[in-house]
Amino acid sequence: MKYVIVGAGVAGIQAARAIREQDQTGEILMISADVHVHSRCMLHKFISGERDEAGLDFTERDFFDKYRINWKKGLRVTAVLPDKKEIRLDSGETLSYDKLLLANGADSFIPPVGQLREASNVYGLRNLSDAQAIVKEAETAKRVLVIGSGLVGLDAAYGLIERGKKLTVVEMADRILPVQLDAHAAKAYEDLFEKAGVRFVLERKASEAVCQPDGKIHKVILDNGEEIPCDLIIVAAGVRSSLACLESSGIDCQRGVTVDSCMRTSAADVYAAGDVTALSGIWPNAADQGRIAGKNMCGLTARYTDTYAIKNTINFFGLVTLCVGRIQKEEGDQVYIREDQRQYKRILVKDGRVEGILFQGNIAGAGIWQYLIKNQIDVSGIDKDIFDINYGDFYQVGDRGKYEWAV
Ligand SMILES: Cc1cc2nc3c(=O)[nH]c(=O)nc-3n(C[C@H](O)[C@H](O)[C@H](O)COP(=O)(O)OP(=O)(O)OC[C@H]3O[C@@H](n4cnc5c(N)ncnc54)[C@H](O)[C@@H]3O)c2cc1C
Incomplete structure (x- = not known):
């Protein structure tokens, strides 16, 4: 074979x-x-x-x-x-x-904005070869513009902070990591990046970028007319x-x-x-x-059944976040929030089922939540604070990881 x-x-x-x-x-x-x-x-x-x-x-x-x-x-x-x-x-x-x-x-997808696709100082970040090219360009570039603040855009920014660049990140949404985080969790990272010298421009899009005679783009114009000077552009606008x-x-x-x-x-x-x-x-x-x-x-039968919309662990500046399932709030959701100095936890429940969790600062014990989401277990009947649910609340049925409420 x-x-x-x-x-x-x-x-x-x-x-x-x-x-x-x-x-x-x-x-x-x-x-x-x-x-x-x-x-x-x-x-x-x-x-x-x-x-x-x-x-x-x-x-x-x-x-x-x-x-x-x-x-x-x-x-x-x-x-x-x-x-x-x-x-x-x-x-x-x-x-x-x-x-x-x-x-x-x-x-990487480079949107057809101005001459972003033609310029020699514009990169996606997908492959090691992209990272190698970015490092080379960064040897001379002083001002870096990152378009998009998803995981890829922030990874690029995070890497370049260490190289002492002046960094601007432009994001269409009203917060960074808009797919993975809510406004509260996003703000925690925004503060950390800003402390490290990064400037965020939120709710703005790149609308024009023209190559200069050297084949490079030295400024990008946003949809409000603001001009962002740059010598290196990283586009993290999806794949x-x-x-x-x-x-x-x-x-x-x-x-x-x-x-x-x-x-x-x-x-x-x-x-x-x-x-x-x-x-x-x-x-x-x-x-x-x-x-x-x-x-x-090889002739076996195995099936892919993972239907999580999102499952990410994020760690910038030592602040760890886990998000699983659905993060964006919908009508009819019950939103549970627990917050103290060490952690921020948010759970979305709809019709008695946990549909998404967002844990920042302390992600211990998250396995149970992934189980509840994946198996759509009804939590409406449990008589305790939702944040205190743990494996002890279940008994195992059979030996293959199936659980039911212990009553
Ligand atoms: C910067 C960055 C940060 C990320 N961070 C996270 C994260 O924190 N958490 C997370 O869960 N995911 C993250 N991801 C996503 C994750 O890396 C991808 O989901 C994962 O790599 C997908 O694996 P894959 O094997 O499907 O494809 P890839 O890893 O893209 O591998 C594709 C392979 O195919 C080869 N190839 C492509 N076209 C051809 C061709 N025509 N002929 C021959 N070979 C070809 C490539 O050379 C490569 O070897 C990140 C991605 C990026 C780019």
Whole structure:
């Protein structure tokens, strides 16, 4: 059996592990544009100079030998031909497969604002190669503009603070990390970043940016006319699944590659996992999907059932936050808040079910909340402060992690 995996991110790596655990003799070939296995969540540590390329690797040192994987790195798949069970590479090679996994992630999206797409000093932050280019540009750049204050934008800013840059972050929403946080939790991070010298411009969009004769943009104009001078621009305005190599493949795609719960695509023996599916966009889910795809590629039946809208642990300046489920308040929600000097906790309950938690400062004991959200357990009947719910309030049914209220 010949397994081919496109992508050496967490989805591809976890799939390869799962395949080797099931199939000791099959051939595993991994192909990636990346030349280093690296955690994208750690790229800010490379930008800050805290870690080198090797320090971003999230696999064991002998991973490829141990799992007997042939890794072709620095190569791009340019076409997938399911009818022939072949893929084409940018090297001109054509390779065959018995089972194929698409784990080729996503690309930064640079919006078509002015000449952002043409300028030589504008970068997304997705790959180690982006971080390397940003570090190089930062050697001479004094003023940095970050467009977007999601996790990626703030990671970029966080990394560059260490390099002593004058940083401005522009955000369309009324707070930073608008997907993950409410206004209160966001303010805690805003204060910490501002203390470190970052200036936030909220509720504003970039509306014009013109290249100068040196090919660079030296100021960006916002929608209120304000001009932000800059020598380096990092655009963190979202990602798009990497679908270019699938254009003439006939494989069903919408925002991402369409998959069923076994991670099968519309083409026989072709699977997809991770950000390329656009199901989630976060690391733990990409890892789960990769593992599940790998098992299914070996003939087992495993299903992906994680439906959390959000599941993030955030840590800037030592302030840790966990958000799971739904964060934005909706009509009919009961909102529970507990706050003291050490922590801020917010729980959203709708129709007796916990739909989202946001814990900042102290995230201990969060496992129970993830369980309640995932299994939609009715908490309306419990006669105690909701924040004091713990595993002791349940008894376990069977031995596979199922719980019911202990009454
Ligand atoms: C800066 C940053 C910070 C993040 N922080 C967090 C965080 O704190 N928490 C969290 O949960 N998630 C975070 N994420 C998201 C997380 O990193 C992704 O969800 C995860 O990396 C997705 O894994 P993946 O394997 O699907 O794709 P990727 O990690 O993107 O890997 C894709 C692989 O495919 C390869 N590839 C792409 N196209 C081709 C092609 N045509 N041919 C060959 N190879 C190709 C690439 O080289 C790469 O090896 C962050 C992402 C970024 C960029």
